[in-house]
Every structure is written in structure tokens, then in C-alpha cells.
Amino acid sequence: MIKKFTFGTPFPTESVVMQLPEASAFPEYLTLSKDQTTLSAALDSDAIVYGLGENVRGINKRGWKYISNCSDDPSHSENKNSLYGAHNFLMVDGDISYGLFIDFPAKVTYDIGFTDLDKMTISVEEANYALYIIEADTLPSIIREFRSLIGQSYIAPKWAFGYQQSRWGYNCEEDIRKVVKGHRDNRLPLDAVYLDIDYMERFKDFTVDEEKFPDFPDFVSDMKKENIHLVPIIDAGVKIEDGYDVYEEGRDHDYFCKDENDEDFVVGVWPGRVHLPDFLNDEARQWFGDKYKFLIDQGIDGFWNDMNEPALFYSEKHLQEVFDKLKEFQDVNLDLYQFFAFKDVVTGIDNNPVDYESFYHNVNGKKIRHDKVHNLYGYYMTRSAAEAFKRIAPDKNILMFSRSSCIGMHRYSGIWTGDNSSWWSHIELIMKMLPSLNMCGFIYTGADTGGFGDQTTEDLMMRFIQISMFTPLMRNHSALGTREQELYQFKDIDSFRNMLGLRYALIPYLYSEYIKAVRENTLMFTPMGIAYPEDPAARHIEDQLVVGESIMIAPVYKQNAVGRYVYLPEDMTLLRFRSADDVDVIPVEQGHQYVNVALNEVLVFVRKDHILPLGPVVQSTADLDYSHFTIYGQSTSPYTMYTNETNTISVTPA
Numbered sequence: 295m296i297k298k299f300t301f302g303t304p305f306p307t308e309s310v311v312m313q314l315p316e317a318s319a320f321p322e323y324l325t326l327s328k329d330q331t332t333l334s335a336a337l338d339s340d341a342i343v344y345g346l347g348e349n350v351r352g353i354n355k356r357g358w359k360y361i362s363n364c365s366d367d368p369s370h371s372e373n374k375n376s377l378y379g380a381h382n383f384l385m386v387d388g389d390i391s392y393g394l395f396i397d398f399p400a401k402v403t404y405d406i407g408f409t410d411l412d413k414m415t416i417s418v419e420e421a422n423y424a425l426y427i428i429e430a431d432t433l434p435s436i437i438r439e440f441r442s443l444i445g446q447s448y449i450a451p452k453w454a455f456g457y458q459q460s461r462w463g464y465n466c467e468e469d470i471r472k473v474v475k476g477h478r479d480n481r482l483p484l485d486a487v488y489l490d491i492d493y494m495e496r497f498k499d500f501t502v503d504e505e506k507f508p509d510f511p512d513f514v515s516d517m518k519k520e521n522i523h524l525v526p527i528i529d530a531g532v533k534i535e536d537g538y539d540v541y542e543e544g545r546d547h548d549y550f551c552k553d554e555n556d557e558d559f560v561v562g563v564w565p566g567r568v569h570l571p572d573f574l575n576d577e578a579r580q581w582f583g584d585k586y587k588f589l590i591d592q593g594i595d596g597f598w599n600d601m602n603e604p605a606l607f608y609s610e611k612h613l614q615e616v617f618d619k620l621k622e623f624q625d626v627n628l629d630l631y632q633f634f635a636f637k638d639v640v641t642g643i644d645n646n647p648v649d650y651e652s653f654y655h656n657v658n659g660k661k662i663r664h665d666k667v668h669n670l671y672g673y674y675m676t677r678s679a680a681e682a683f684k685r686i687a688p689d690k691n692i693l694m695f696s697r698s699s700c701i702g703m704h705r706y707s708g709i710w711t712g713d714n715s716s717w718w719s720h721i722e723l724i725m726k727m728l729p730s731l732n733m734c735g736f737i738y739t740g741a742d743t744g745g746f747g748d749q750t751t752e753d754l755m756m757r758f759i760q761i762s763m764f765t766p767l768m769r770n771h772s773a774l775g776t777r778e779q780e781l782y783q784f785k786d787i788d789s790f791r792n793m794l795g796l797r798y799a800l801i802p803y804l805y806s807e808y809i810k811a812v813r814e815n816t817l818m819f820t821p822m823g824i825a826y827p828e829d830p831a832a833r834h835i836e837d838q839l840v841v842g843e844s845i846m847i848a849p850v851y852k853q854n855a856v857g858r859y860v861y862l863p864e865d866m867t868l869l870r871f872r873s874a875d876d877v878d879v880i881p882v883e884q885g886h887q888y889v890n891v892a893l894n895e896v897l898v899f900v901r902k903d904h905i906l907p908l909g910p911v912v913q914s915t916a917d918l919d920y921s922h923f924t925i926y927g928q929s930t931s932p933y934t935m936y937t938n939e940t941n942t943i944s945v946t947p948a
């Protein structure tokens with residue numbers, strides 16, 4: 295049952311799709327402050343708090359403070375409180391269990407056992423929000439009810455389950471052909487290559503640099519013949535440049551965010567000075583979305599939206615203040631305090647909170663200050679694209695995922711988890727994010743495989759691939775200036791090829807479980823405590839996940855580890871894969887087990903009374919073959935496999 299409580303006048307976020315009547319009785323396990331901005335609840339000693347989507351730290355969010363405030367922060371260390379998304383759903387699993395969703399577009403702070411381990415305090419910036427409390431017998435039912443409240447998640451095209459290669463720095467057609475060739479020559483399967491900001495003309499959205507790509511449509515179709523999709527990036531900011539149509543149209547029609555004097559607000563991002571499209575204005579949103587047609591007409595069928603928190607390097611106004619202020623420090627003896635004051639002036643330039651309070655949206659004629667609706671910006675940018683796709687190419691399923699997000703956006707696209715690093719702890723982090731993201735409706739998702747920032751290593755890449763091979767988005771992406779990390783750059787290409795082969799053999803199963811998660815409002819990645827609620831030993835395990843209905847995974851995420859402990863809540867069949875066809879099949883008993891996992895091996899545990907169908911190894915999703923499967927595990931009932939969004943086949947146990 296969902297209970298809705300409305301406080302003040304909430305902004306219509308369109309995060310939910312159901313109209314519910316107001317509930318009357320406020321639940322006794324929650325305390326609402328007099329001013330209605332703070333909710334608090336006791337947490338009994340064994341309670342787990344699940345949810346909050348894209349965030350640092352554990353699956354159990356207890357013991358830290360999180361702030362929903364979409365932020366462009368490329369250092370995902372555990373001292374952070376906010377990443378790129380605002381995912382205001384959580385679930386308390388204790389003596390009393392319930393779900394809670396705060397429908398509010400600005401800051402919400404969650405002190406989940408940070409100040410007091412046994413207490414949860416949620417503070418909403420203003421008493422203008424809708425609160426939904428979900429009560430049900432089981433956690434999966436709470437999730438199901440919540441997900442039906444927010445509407446069906448986005449469905450990505452099947453090719454987007456193929457292996458994808460990206461790097462900030464592929465500069466021209468030649469670079470991309472080299473990447474494709476590198477994969478093909480080494481028989482590394484591949485479905486897509488990404489175009490980062492370098493493909494544009496001076497970083498202008500909806501342009502292609504003709505010097506780098508002399509005949510873009512031709513190139514796109516060449517690539518398509520090789521079963522390679524090209525996926526260009528779109529940034530939120532529009533470059534200020536006379537003669538640039540997107541800039542001029544936006545300016546002439548007042549489609550950009552305004553400053554306090556009603557002038558188009560100026561900030562700096564990649565192209566230098568830009569304006570920010572006002573995605574919260576219906577007309578502007580439609581206008582910007584229609585611009586994607588420029589690339590769709592040239593054969594493009596996938597996009598990623600970036601910098602849409604929005605990321606701000608500087609605002610022109612604040613930059614001027616900084617320059618003025620810096621003069622005060624010139625020729626001064628900078629002592630300890632002076633020096634740090636000076637440093638703060640400089641390092642505080644980008645993504646400065648003051649800047650977010652100095653521009654405005656036009657929402658149906660009403661001027662709304664940005665910080666009041668901050669967390670909707672990336673969501674509405676992406677919605678602008680997705681709504682336009684329906685008009686431009688109603689018969690196509692176009693891949694779309696975004697960096698910034700808010701619940702509601704899950705209906706329009708997936709997300710990637712932004713600028714992670716080539717750190718072992720970030721293999722662990724994605725494993726913890728996956729179930730939390732699924733609860734919040736984000737099912738098409740994945741991390742930059744191998745790590746975006748910093749230098750990767752071959753062993754780290756191998757272990758990263760071994761978790762990414764289960765995630766819907768499996769994309770190797772890295773930052774400009776870091777070590778090149780295409781899989782053919784490493785020594786043991788054979789093992790990487792084997793891992794990718796296994797991924798492609800798993801796609802029929804993974805895609806099917808993805809569709810089920812979307813259609814049935816379930817998790818694709820289930821924490822052990824939710825999958826095995828009757829087993830106290832499974833309850834707090836955070837480094838194993840149930841993937842879909844049939845399998846459990848226990849990734850290796852520690853440097854130098856050649857094995858690990860695994861807890862089995864029931865007897866299972868262990869598959870130790872070196873490749874899709876080189877596998878040891880080992881029955882393992884319920885209980886704690888130590889298992890060896892060499893660097894070139896990945897473990898899959900088939901659950902009791904379940905089967906895992908593996909397809910043949912192919913080089914591209916275009917060659918997926920549903921005519922025969924190798925079946926692992928045992929079951930008395932057939933496995934229902936979605937072969938596309940709606941059709942199923944029945945796969946019978948061996």
C-alpha cells in the first residue's frame with residue numbers, strides 16, 4: 295500500500311505516474327518535525343537501509359550522510375555525500391519495514407546513522423514536497439509498488455548489451471577505424487564505439503567537425519556495415535558564437551536560462567562561454583530535443599548526455615569577482631591563513647553553489663530560481679531527447695543514457711555512473727550501486743569499465759571486465775591523458791577475448807532478465823539479504839549479488855586476490871569459466887566456501903532449481919543465435935526467455 299502525504303505546494307516534477315489520494319494517518323514509526331521539513335525514525339540494531347541509487351559506500355546506506363544534489367564530482371571517494379544523481383527512494387528493513395520516496399527537486403539530506411547509528415533523519419530543504427510511504431509484506435513487494443508508482447523503466451536496444459569501446463580523445467575517423475580494427479584483428483567482439491566531445495566543431499552541440507569527419511553519414515553507414523554503432527556525446531551547454539544556429543535560435547526564442555536581470559545567463563564549460571538551455575520550459579525542451587535529428591538523420595542511433603548536473607566551470611559574474619579578489623592577494627605576504635583563503639578563491643570556482651542560485655527557469659511563465667529545481671536539470675535534458683526521438687524516429691529504439699539523473703528520468707533513459715577511477719575500490723563500488731540503482735528504476739546502467747580517471751593496469755581491467763560482463767551497459771571508457779586501455783593494448787588478449795566471448799554467450803540470459811526487471815518491476819541485481827530473507831547468514835553480505843533469477847555472482851575486487859570466500863545460502867552449481875567453452879562444473883554445498891579464482895577465471899553460481907542457458911559465442915549482437923543453448927544447472931520447469939521487449943521462448947532444462 296502506498297500512502298501519500300503532501301506538504302506545502304510541491305513543484306510538479308513528474309517523477310511519479312500515479313495520482314493518489316491523500317492519506318490520513320501518518321505512520322507511527324516516522325516523526326515529522328513541526329515545520330514539516332524533517333522526518334526521523336529509529337533504526338533497530340539490525341535494520342538495513344537500502345536505496346538512494348547512485349551513491350558512495352555500501353548497499354546498506356547506514357553509517358553515512360548523503361545529499362541529493364546532482365554534482366559533477368570526478369572523485370568518487372567515500373568521503374563524498376553527492377554524486378551525479380538524485381535518487382530519493384529508500385527502504386528500511388528492520389522490525390518494521392517500509393519504503394519511502396521524497397518527491398522534491400532540490401536538496402534532501404539523509405543522515406542515516408551518521409550522527410547517531412540508531413537514527414535516521416531526513417531533511418528536505420523546503421516544506422514543499424510529496425512524501426510517499428510504501429508498506430508491504432516483503433521487500434520485493436515494496437520495490438514493486440514503488441516502481442509502479444514511478445512508471446516503467448526505459449528499455450535499451452539489444453545491441454546496447456554488446457561490448458562498447460569509448461575514450462575521451464578519439465579525435466577523428468582514422469582513430470575510430472583503428473579502434474574497430476584493433477578489436478576485429480584480435481577477434482574481440484564489439485558493438486559500438488563512442489564519440490566524445492572531440493567530434494564536434496569547437497565543442498558545439500549538433501555539429502560534426504568536417505575536417506575530422508569529411509563524410510560523416512558515409513562513415514556512420516560504413517561502420518554500420520561492420521555492425522558498429524557510433525554513439526556521440528551531447529553536452530548541456532550551448533556555445534555562444536555568432537552564426538551558430540543553435541545558439542541564435544535559443545537566444546531569439548528565449549530558450550536559455552536567464553540571470554536576475556533577464557539576460558541569458560553565461561557560464562563557462564568546454565566550449566568556453568555557453569548558455570544553458572531551459573529544459574524546464576516545455577517549448578525549449580521540445581526545441582532542443584528536435585536538434586538530435588541532425589545526427590539521427592546521419593544514421594546515428596545512440597547518444598549519451600553529459601555535463602547535465604549542470605556542470606559549471608565558472609559563471610562569468612563570479613569569475614569577475616574572483617579576478618577582483620585575487621588582486622587583494624597580489625604582492626601580499628601570504629601566511630598560512632591568507633594562503634588558504636587565496637587558494638579557496640581559486641579552487642572554489644567550478645560548480646560553486648552561489649552560481650546555482652543565480653540563474654532562472656521559465657516554467658509556464660513563472661520565474662523559478664535554479665537551485666529550487668536543480669536535480670531536475672539532467673532529467674529534463676534527457677527527457678527532451680527521448681520525447682523528440684518519438685517524434686523524429688518513432689519506429690527506432692534509440693540508445694540514450696545520461697550522467698545526471700533524478701527518479702522520473704528512468705522512464706526515458708539509462709545512466710552511466712560517471713567519472714570513476716582505475717581503483718580497485720571502484721570495482722567494489724559499482725557492485726554496490728547496481729541493486730540500489732535498480733530499486734530506483736535505473737536498470738540500463740554500468741560503470742566505466744577499467745576506470746575513467748587515473749592509470750589502469752591489466753589485472754584491474756581483467757577484474758573490472760569480470761563484473762561489467764554482467765551489467766547491461768558494458769563500456770570501456772577512459773579520460774584524456776590516461777593510459778590507453780582498449781583490451782588489445784594488454785598482453786593477455788586471449789583472456790580478454792575469452793571474457794568478452796562469455797559476455798556475448800550470456801547476453802540472451804542477461805537481456806531477458808533485464809526485460810523481466812523492467813516489465814515486472816523487479817531487481818536485475820538483488821542483494822543477498824533480499825534474495826534470501828529467511829537466511830540470517832545472507833543478510834549482510836554485500837559482495838555477492840543475485841543476477842536475474844538463475845545466478846549468483848561473487849566478483850573478485852581486491853588487488854592480488856586469487857580466490858575469495860563465498861557464502862552459499864543453498865546448494866548451487868559452481869561454473870568456473872575460463873571462457874564460454876572452457877568451464878569446470880562443480881556442485882557446491884550450502885555454507886561458507888573458499889573458492890580459487892585465477893585472474894583469467896570468472897565464477898558463476900547457478901542457484902538451486904534454476905538453469906542458466908548460454909548461447910553460442912558471437913562477434914556482435916547482430917549474430918546472436920537463439921536456436922541452441924548450453925544449459926547449466928537443473929530445474930523441473932523451463933526457463934522463460936525474452937528474446938525482445940515482448941516475445942518469449944521457453945528453454946527446457948537439459
Ligand code: MIG
Nearest residue numbers: 462490491600697712713773
Ligand atoms: O568533465 O567529455 O563524465 O565521460 O569523457 C569532463 C569529456 C567531461 C565528463 C564525462 C566523461 C567524458 C568527459 N566529460
